[in-house]
Amino acid sequence: MEERIAAFCEKVFQPILQPVFLPIDRLLNKIPTDPWATVCAIALFITAMLVVGVVMKESYVNQGRTKKVWYTDLRLWTVVCMLPHVLVYFYFR
Numbered sequence: 070m071e072e073r074i075a076a077f078c079e080k081v082f083q084p085i086l087q088p089v090f091l092p093i094d095r096l097l098n099k100i101p102t103d104p105w106a107t108v109c110a111i112a113l114f115i116t117a118m119l120v121v122g123v124v125m126k127e128s129y130v131n132q133g134r135t136k137k138v139w140y141t142d143l144r145l146w147t148v149v150c151m152l153p154h155v156l157v158y159f160y161f162r
Contacts, residue, residue: 107158114155121147 121130122144130143139145 107161111155111158114151114158118148118151 125144127142127144130147131141134141134143
């Protein structure tokens, strides 16, 4: 099933996206990668999540919030929204 989805995406999207992303990919491949860059990026994301989630006052982060329900807390959504970025950096390091 996974192979069929990959083949479908390659057939449909590759002709559209390749002219745009292939030059960008070639340009970025010339830049040497350093494992410390990944570590720094992950540290920045985690630091931002900690600052919003722990350091900042709830009243400041949730200013103007009408409902006091757990799922309207912006501190939670900050962490939830930034987690995929951290996972992508971990995956591609």
